[in-house]
Amino acid sequence: MRKSKGVFWLFLAPCLLTFLLAVVIPMLTGIYYSFTDWDGVHSNCDFVGLRNYIKVFQDSYFRNSFVFTILFVIVSVCTVNILAFGLALLVTQKIAGSNLFRSIYFMPNLVGGVLVGFAWQFIVRDVFDSIGQMLHMDFLRGWLSTQMTGFWAMVIVVTWQMSGYMMLVYIAQIQNIPDNLLEAAAIDGASGFQQFLKVKLPLMMPAFTIGLFLTMTNCFKLYDQNLTLTNGGPSKSTEMLTMNIYNTAFVTNQYGQAQAKGIIFLIVVALITVSQLLTTKKREVEM
Amino acid sequence: MKKNQIIKKSILFAVCILLAFMFVFPIIILLLNSFKSLKEIYMSVLSLPDALNFDNYKQAFSELDYFRSIRNSLTVTITVTAANVLCCSMAAWVLVRYKTRTSTIIFTAFSVAILVPFQCVMLPLLSLMGKLHLISMPGLMLVNLGFGSSMSIILFHGFIKNVPAELEEAAAIDGAGQIRVFFTIVMPLIRGISATVAILCVMSLWNDYLLPSLTINKKGLQTLPLKTFLFFGAYTKKWNLGSAALVMAIVPVVIFYVCCQKYIVKGVTEGAVKG
Numbered sequence: 001m002r003k004s005k006g007v008f009w010l011f012l013a014p015c016l017l018t019f020l021l022a023v024v025i026p027m028l029t030g031i032y033y034s035f036t037d038w039d040g041v042h043s044n045c046d047f048v049g050l051r052n053y054i055k056v057f058q059d060s061y062f063r064n065s066f067v068f069t070i071l072f073v074i075v076s077v078c079t080v081n082i083l084a085f086g087l088a089l090l091v092t093q094k095i096a097g098s099n100l101f102r103s104i105y106f107m108p109n110l111v112g113g114v115l116v117g118f119a120w121q122f123i124v125r126d127v128f129d130s131i132g133q134m135l136h137m138d139f140l141r142g143w144l145s146t147q148m149t150g151f152w153a154m155v156i157v158v159t160w161q162m163s164g165y166m167m168l169v170y171i172a173q174i175q176n177i178p179d180n181l182l183e184a185a186a187i188d189g190a191s192g193f194q195q196f197l198k199v200k201l202p203l204m205m206p207a208f209t210i211g212l213f214l215t216m217t218n219c220f221k222l223y224d225q226n227l228t229l230t231n232g233g234p235s236k237s238t239e240m241l242t243m244n245i246y247n248t249a250f251v252t253n254q255y256g257q258a259q260a261k262g263i264i265f266l267i268v269v270a271l272i273t274v275s276q277l278l279t280t281k282k283r284e285v286e287m
Numbered sequence: 288m289k290k291n292q293i294i295k296k297s298i299l300f301a302v303c304i305l306l307a308f309m310f311v312f313p314i315i316i317l318l319l320n321s322f323k324s325l326k327e328i329y330m331s332v333l334s335l336p337d338a339l340n341f342d343n344y345k346q347a348f349s350e351l352d353y354f355r356s357i358r359n360s361l362t363v364t365i366t367v368t369a370a371n372v373l374c375c376s377m378a379a380w381v382l383v384r385y386k387t388r389t390s391t392i393i394f395t396a397f398s399v400a401i402l403v404p405f406q407c408v409m410l411p412l413l414s415l416m417g418k419l420h421l422i423s424m425p426g427l428m429l430v431n432l433g434f435g436s437s438m439s440i441i442l443f444h445g446f447i448k449n450v451p452a453e454l455e456e457a458a459a460i461d462g463a464g465q466i467r468v469f470f471t472i473v474m475p476l477i478r479g480i481s482a483t484v485a486i487l488c489v490m491s492l493w494n495d496y497l498l499p500s501l502t503i504n505k506k507g508l509q510t511l512p513l514k515t516f517l518f519f520g521a522y523t524k525k526w527n528l529g530s531a532a533l534v535m536a537i538v539p540v541v542i543f544y545v546c547c548q549k550y551i552v553k554g555v556t557e558g559a560v561k562g
Contacts, residue, residue, distance in 0.1 A: 003385060007465045011381040012393065014374040015436040022433030023400050026408035026415060033411055040410065087306070095300050103548060104307045110540045110551070112494030114512045118519055119313050119533050122526050126332050127316055134333075160310065165555060172556045210559055221404050224496045228516070245406045255410055262407040270402050 033259045040255040052260035061236055062261060065244040068147075072154060072240065073219040079159045080215045081208070084166030091167070092174050102171070106164035116161055117228025124153045124229075150230040150238035157225055162218060166211045173207035174200070202283075209280040213273055220269050241265050314537070321531035328526050343531035350521075351514050351532055352507075357539060360493060360510040363424065367431045368488040372481050375436050379443030380473055384452065394444060400437045405497065413501060427502045431492060439484045442558065446480040447473075486547070486554030493540070511536055 034052055036045040056062055087105050091098045108116065124143040132140030143149040177200060185195045223242040226232065232239035232247070239247070245265065249258035320328055321343055322336035347353075382390045412430065416422050421429065454476075455468050463471070474481075496512040503509055509517070515536050522528050544551060 004465065008381045008385050008390075011377040011469070014370070014432070015378040015397075015440065016393065018429050018433030019397065019400070019436050020433070021415070021419075022412060022430040023403060023408060023437075024396070026411035027403065029415070030408055030411040040414070090299060090303060090306075093296075093299055095296055095303065097300075097303070101303045101307055102552075103544075104310050106552070106555075107541075107544060108310060109555075110490060110544055111537055112496065112512050112540075114494070114496045114516050115533055115536050118515070118529065119317055122320075122332075122529065123313050123316060126328075126526065130332050160313075164310070165559070168552060168556045169559045172560055207560075214559060217402075221406075223406075224494075224512075228519070242404070242406050245409075249410055259410055262404075262409070265404055266402070266407040269404055273402065 030259055031263060033256060034263050035260075036256050038256040038259065039253050040249065041253070045256070048256070052256045053264070055257055056260050056264065059257075061239070062244055062248075064237070065239045065241055068151070068238065069220065069241045072151065072222075073216060075151075076155050076158045076162075076219045077212060077215045079155060080162045080166055080219075081211050083159055084163040084211065085170050085204075087163060087167040088170035088174055092171060102167070105167055108161045109165045111161070113161075113222075113224025114228050116157060117225040120153065120157045120160075120225075121229050124149070124156070144230055145234060147234065147237035150233070153229060154222075154226065154238065157229060158219060158222065161225075162215060166215060169211050169214070170204070170207050173204055177203050205280065205284040209277060209284065212276055212280060216273055216276060217269065220265075220272075314534075317530040317534050317537075320526055321534050323527050325525060325527045332526075343527050344535065347518070347528050347532040347535055350518055350528070351511075351535065352509075353535060355507065356509060356511040356514040359424075359508055360512075360539075363428060363431070363495075363499070363510060364489055364492040367428050367435065367492055368485050370428070370432050371435045371439050371488050372485050374432065375439035375484065376443050376447075376474070376477055376481060377469065378436070379440045380447055380469060382440070383444055383447045384455075394440070397437045397440045401441070405434075409497075409501070416502065422502050422504070424503060424508055427499060430498065430502075431495070434498075435488055435491070438487065438558075442480060442484055442487075443477065446477060450476055480557070482550050483554040483557045486551055487558045489543075490551075490555075493543075511539075 033045070035047055035049060037048050037051075038045040091102050091105070121144070128140045128143050132138060143153055181199055181203075182195050185199050190198065221242065222240060223246070226238070226240045226243050230238040232243050241261070242265075245258050245261045248254050248261060316332070319334075319336060320332060322338070322340050323343075324340065327334070327337060382394045413422075416426050416430065419426075450473075455472050458468050458472050459465070494512060495510075496516065499510050499513050500516070503513065515532060518532050519529060
C-alpha cells in the first residue's frame with residue numbers, strides 16, 4: 001500500500017495535539033515551574049534552584065501525608081487483592097447464581113468516587129455509630145474523628161469499591177487455566193489444597209502482576225474519596241498526597257512548592273509501580 | 288461424597304449471600320434513609336421509614352438541577368468518548384502500520400504517560416488552559432481527549448498489531464485510498480475493541496470530578512458529580528436530603544450497568560488485562 005506521510009500526521013493529529021496540550025507541555029513546563037517561585041497569579045517567576053524541594057522536605061504536613069499515603073497504599077493493596085482473589089475463587093465454584101453475585105460484587109466500581117465518599121461518610125459516621133451503640137461495641141463509635149478511624153474508613157471504602165474490579169481480572173485468569181492441568185495433578189495424587197498451591201497459584205501470577213499494578217496506581221491517585229469522606233480531617237491527619245498537593249496550590253498559593261511535590265509524587269509512583277511490575281513479572285511461569 | 292458436596296456448596300452459597308449483603312449494604316441504607324424526615328434519622332438510621340415520603344426526592348431533584356446536570360454529564364461523556372474512539376483508533380492504526388522510528392517514539396510517549404498522575408500536571412495545565420482561553424466545557428473536552436488517548440491508543444495498538452495487513456493491501460490494490468481503507472476495512476474489524484475502549488472512557492468520564500471542578504465555573508454547565516459535591520457543601524448533615532440525592536445520582540449508573548452489563552464486564556476485563 002502506498003503510505004503517505006500526510007495521512008500519518010493527519011490521523012495522528014487530533015490525539016497528538018490534545019496529548020501535547022494535556023500532558024506533554026504541562027509536564028515539561030511543570031518541571032521548570034518546580035524550580036521557580038511561581039505563585040499562580042503573576043506570570044513572571046524567578047528561578048530559585050532547589051529551594052522548593054528543600055522546603056517540601058521540611059514541610060511536616062507533607063511528610064505526614066507521604067507516610068499516610070504509603071501506609072494506605074500498602075494496606076489497601078493487600079485488602080483489595082486478597083478479597084478480590086477470594087471472591088474470584090468463590091464465584092468460579094459453579095454455585096447457583098454465581099453470575100448474579102459477580103454483578104453485585106462489581107457494581108460499586110461503577111459508582112463515582114464523589115458519591116461513594118459521601119455515602120460512606122454517612123455509613124461510618126452515623127450508621128456505624130448506632131450499630132456500635134446497639135451492640136455495645138465502642139470501637140464502632142466516633143468514626144472519622146481520629147486519624148486511625150479515618151484511615152480504616154478509607155481502606156474499607158476502597159476495598160468495597162475496587163475488589164469487584166480486581167475480581168474480574170482474577171476470574172479471567174482462573175478461566176484461562178486448562179482443566180487438564182488440574183486433572184493431571186489430581187491423578188498424580190495432589191490434594192485439592194496442593195493443586196491450588198502448586199498449580200493454580202503459579203499460573204495466576206500474570207493476574208497478580210496486573211491486579212497489584214492497578215490497585216497500586218489507583219490507590220496512589222485516589223482523590224475524590226479522600227475529599228468527600230474525610231476531607232483530610234481531623235486536622236489534616238488523613239490527607240493523601242494528592243490532596244496535599246491540591247491544598248498547597250489552591251489554599252496557600254504556593255504553586256512552585258505544589259509543583260515540586262507533584263514531581264516528587266510522579267517519581268515515587270513511577271519507581272514503585274515499575275519495580276513492582278518487574279519483580280512480579282519475573283515470577284510468571286510459562287503455561 | 289455426594290452429601291459432602293452438597294454441604295460444601297450450601298456453605299459457599301451462604302458466604303456469597305453474606306458478601307452480597309455487605310456490598311449492597313450502603314445502597315440499602317441510603318434507600319432507607321432517603322424516605323425519612325430529618326427527625327426520623329436522628330431517632331435511628333437503621334429503622335424502616337414511617338411512610339414512603341418522596342419530599343426529599345423532590346427537593347434533591349430541584350437542588351441538583353437533576354436533568355440539566357445529567358444532560359451536561361452526558362454531553363461531556365458522549366462527545367469525548369466518540370472522539371476518543373475515532374481519533375485513537377486512527378492514531379493507533381497509523382502507529383502500527385508505519386514502522387518508522389518516529390512512530391515508535393510517539394507510541395512510547397503515549398504508553399509512558401499512563402504513569403503520570405494528574406496532580407503532577409494539574410497546575411501548569413490550568414495555567415496553559417487559561418492562556419489559551421480554554422477554561423470552559425469545550426476546553427475540558429479537548430483536555431479529556433488528550434488524557435484518555437494514552438490508554439485507548441495502547442489498547443487499539445495491541446489489537447491492531449494482530450490484525451493481518453493483507454486485507455487492507457488487497458483493498459488498496461483495488462484502488463482504495465488509505466482513508467477509505469481505514470473507514471471501510473479497518474473500522475469494522477476493530478468493533479470489539481472499540482466497544483471496550485468506549486466503555487472504559489464512559490466509566491472514567493462520567494465519574495470525573497477534579498478536572499471539571501477546575502474548569503467548569505459557569506452555573507448551569509456543572510456535571511452530576513460537580514453538582515452533587517456542591518449540594519453536599521450546602522446541606523452538610525442533612526442526610527435525609529443527602530441520601531435521596533445520592534440515590535438519584537447513582538440511578539443512571541445502575542441503568543447503564545443493567546443495560547450494558549455484558550459489554551462492561553468484557554470491557555473492564557480486557558482493558559485491565561491488555562492494558
